Amino acid sequence: MRANSIGVILLLAGFGAEAWAGASRPKTFLAGLRTAVARGKFSLKGCPKLRAEQWMGLLLTSTPVSYEAKFAKGCDIEGTVALSRNPFPVDLATRGLPEVTRLKAVVTPTIDPELATQTLQVKLDAREGALFASEIRLAAFSLSVTGAVGLDGKEREPPSGRVAIAEFRGKPTRYEEKFIFRH
Numbered sequence: 001m002r003a004n005s006i007g008v009i010l011l012l013a014g015f016g017a018e019a020w021a022g023a024s025r026p027k028t029f030l031a032g033l034r035t036a037v038a039r040g041k042f043s044l045k046g047c048p049k050l051r052a053e054q055w056m057g058l059l060l061t062s063t064p065v066s067y068e069a070k071f072a073k074g075c076d077i078e079g080t081v082a083l084s085r086n087p088f089p090v091d092l093a094t095r096g097l098p099e100v101t102r103l104k105a106v107v108t109p110t111i112d113p114e115l116a117t118q119t120l121q122v123k124l125d126a127r128e129g130a131l132f133a134s135e136i137r138l139a140a141f142s143l144s145v146t147g148a149v150g151l152d153g154k155e156r157e158p159p160s161g162r163v164a165i166a167e168f169r170g171k172p173t174r175y176e177e178k179f180i181f182r183h
Helices: 008-014 026-038 052-060
Strands: 065-069 078-081 088-094 102-114 119-133 136-150 155-168 172-180
Touching: 008 052, 026 172, 052 065, 052 102
Parallel strands: none
Antiparallel strands: 065 078, 078 088, 088 102, 102 119, 119 136, 136 155, 155 172
């Protein structure tokens, strides 16, 4: 999990870029995602970071932690998310992605401490995910991501998981792909 943003869930907003411009199949769409990220067309590097005490707060309490991002250089998302150990909604505006202007999902986190290694094993399951161009739903997806974050808030294990696309451009589909985020 990238502790310097709110993790891979925000990378969901990257589903777009060149892939949306004419992509007619989910596989082409995901290939476009990889290309867009590699070319730096969409970035989260300049987004606010979660501090170590916020990660600890999530681990130790059931009190939501507020995360707010605003469009800025290197931060291509905008919105507020109340991170919690319980399922929470994500609704973020995006920029820099052709067609895709909004990402919505319901995220269920699992945070397990590993005291021997001083890390938090983090799993994020996004359900009811949707990407929008204005008010038009472009895709429906689910996503499962795992990674490890140190108690200092730094990433210890690159996030990996799978994405499943259930609807693409208004048509039902079944497409699933595994991934690993490399930084």
